[in-house]
Amino acid sequence: MAQIQIKNLQKTFSDFTAVKNSSLILEDGKFVVLLGPSGCGKTTTLRMIAGLEFPTGGQILIDQDDVTYRRPRERDVAMVFQLFALYPHFNVRENLAFPLKNEGLPKAEIGKRLDEVAAILRIEHLMNARVGGLSGGDRQRVALGRAIVRKPKAFLMDEPLGTLDAEFRELMCVELRKLHDRLKTTTVFVTHDQNEAMALADHIVVMNRGEILQADTPEGIYHFPSCMFVASFIGRPPMNFVPINEVVLQGRDEVTVAGASIEVPRLNEACSKTVLGIRPEHIRLSDHGPVRGEVAHVEYFGSHWITEVMTSAGRIKAVAPKGAVPAVGCHVGLGFQTERIVMFNQETELLLASATTSHHQQGMSHG
Ligand SMILES: Nc1ncnc2c1ncn2[C@@H]1O[C@H](COP(=O)(O)OP(=O)(O)OP(=O)(O)O)[C@@H](O)[C@H]1O
Ligand SMILES: [Mg+2]
Numbered sequence: 001m002a003q004i005q006i007k008n009l010q011k012t013f014s015d016f017t018a019v020k021n022s023s024l025i026l027e028d029g030k031f032v033v034l035l036g037p038s039g040c041g042k043t044t045t046l047r048m049i050a051g052l053e054f055p056t057g058g059q060i061l062i063d064q065d066d067v068t069y070r071r072p073r074e075r076d077v078a079m080v081f082q083l084f085a086l087y088p089h090f091n092v093r094e095n096l097a098f099p100l101k102n103e104g105l106p107k108a109e110i111g112k113r114l115d116e117v118a119a120i121l122r123i124e125h126l127m128n129a130r131v132g133g134l135s136g137g138d139r140q141r142v143a144l145g146r147a148i149v150r151k152p153k154a155f156l157m158d159e160p161l162g163t164l165d166a167e168f169r170e171l172m173c174v175e176l177r178k179l180h181d182r183l184k185t186t187t188v189f190v191t192h193d194q195n196e197a198m199a200l201a202d203h204i205v206v207m208n209r210g211e212i213l214q215a216d217t218p219e220g221i222y223h224f225p226s227c228m229f230v231a232s233f234i235g236r237p238p239m240n241f242v243p244i245n246e247v248v249l250q251g252r253d254e255v256t257v258a259g260a261s262i263e264v265p266r267l268n269e270a271c272s273k274t275v276l277g278i279r280p281e282h283i284r285l286s287d288h289g290p291v292r293g294e295v296a297h298v299e300y301f302g303s304h305w306i307t308e309v310m311t312s313a314g315r316i317k318a319v320a321p322k323g324a325v326p327a328v329g330c331h332v333g334l335g336f337q338t339e340r341i342v343m344f345n346q347e348t349e350l351l352l353a354s355a356t357t358s359h360h361q362q363g364m365s366h367g
Helices: 042-050 092-102 107-121 136-148 166-183 194-200 218-223 228-233
Strands: 004-013 016-026 031-035 057-062 077-080 154-158 186-191 203-208 211-216 240-244 254-257 260-263 274-278 283-286 291-300 305-311 314-319 331-336 342-345 351-354
Touching (some): 031 042, 042 186, 077 136, 092 107, 107 136, 136 166, 166 194, 194 218, 203 218, 211 228, 228 240, 228 274, 228 342, 240 254, 254 274, 260 291
Parallel strands (some): 031 186, 031 203, 154 186
Antiparallel strands (some): 004 016, 004 057, 203 211, 240 274, 254 260, 274 342, 283 331, 291 331, 305 314, 342 351
C-alpha cells in the first residue's frame, strides 16, 4: 500500500517535451487510471513512476520518500506488462515463483505465497500447466499473479488488456476491479479507452499533449469537465458545443440558441465569447421544444437512438425518446435540461460555469 506523489514532473526527449510540469497525488489504496489519446505522455509518466525512465525535472515520492532517481527494484512497485510477457516453456508455478526466487525468498515462503495467489486468482488447477498452452484469459491471470506474489506497494499497468478482444476485455476489467477491491493495492492503470477507465477507476486522470487536464472521479470527469477537450474526449457521442457570440454578463443567466432563450448557469465573470455545452442525453426531443430544427440523421446505439438535428445554431445531437424515433427530415424541437448545461470560454476552452460546480467536490488534488 502506498501513496504516490508526482511534483512538477517533466520529461523532455531532446527538444520534445512528453510530460509537462505535472503534479498529482495518487491516494493510498486507490485505482487510478491515466487516460488520454495516443502520444499524450501516459506511458512516459508510468515509466517514470516505475523507475524505467528518469525525469528531466520534478520529483516522484512514494509514501513521502523521494524515489525520483532510484532504480525500479528499490521502489517496491510492480509493473504488469502485457498479456504474453511470460516464459511460455515454463509452467505456471515456475512463472509465478520466478520473481520471488530472484528476490532470494526462502522456499517455504515462496510456496506459501504461490498458494495464496493461486487461490486469489482461482488458478490452483493450472499450477503445473505450461503457460504456452493456456488460453488468453488464463495467461492474463498468470501475468497478474506474477505481480501479486511480490506483494508490492503498488501495481503499475500499461494497457494490460490492449491486445484482448472486446468481450474478453470487459470480463478482465470486472476481474481486475474485484481483485483490487480485495487487495486494495494502489494501482496506476494506463489506457486510451474511456470505457475501461470508467469501469475500473476510483479516479481518472485525463492527459493531453503531456499535460494533466483533470484528475477526478469518473462522475466528476463526466459531469463537470474542466475544459472542452475533456468534455469531448469522454462520452459517446461527445458533448454538444454551441458557440455563443453574445456578451454573457456576470450574473446574467440567459443566452439565445437558434432564436430560443435558454437559461444557463451564472458566470463568475463576464465573457463575450462562450460555448454552451450539453450532452445528448440531457436534451429532450419533442414537438414543442424551444430550439427548432430538422432531423438530419439517426443512429442506433443498441440501447437507444441518437438523432442529429440541424438548427440555425449548428448540428445538435440528442437521444430520441423510446418508441418515438423521428424520421430524417422531420421538424422537431429540442428542450435542454438547463441544470445540465456547462459553459466554456471560447478562447481558452476552459470551464466557466456549471449549474452545480459549487456543489462538486474535486476527487483528487492536482495542479
Ligand atoms: N524515447 C523517446 N524518445 C523520443 N520521444 C519519445 C520517447 N518516448 C516517447 N516519446 C514521445 O513522447 C510522447 C509521449 O509518448 P508516450 O509513449 O508516453 O505516449 P502514450 O500516451 O503512452 O501514447 P500511446 O497511447 O500511443 O501508448 C510521444 O510523442 C512519443 O513519441
Ligand atoms: Mg503508451
